[in-house]
Amino acid sequence: MSKAIASAVALAALLDSSAVFAGERTVTLNVRNMYCDLCPHTVKASLEAVPGVANAVVSFEGKTAIVTYDDSKTNVNALTDATTKAGYPSAPQG
16 A cells, blocks of 8 residues: 555544544533423423434423433533523533
8 A cells, every 4th residue: 555545544544533432422401490391391492403412301390401412513512502592591510
């Protein structure tokens, strides 16, 4: 194999390695401003509209959202931004 081809293969493997580290993540968000039984529906819809979100379970009682997402497509900041824009500020539990 020529050096140019070997270099190209190595570069392609390096660029593709980010996909190896990407994966499904789950985060629990504390959600504010949920005052009625309908609020979780809005929070859930705002989270599910974020590309990469696989599932969102929102608890009115716990004032939380458990979100499963693909970290190669989104991140926690995008999730909290989505709920905040919907009127329900959130932050990672922790």
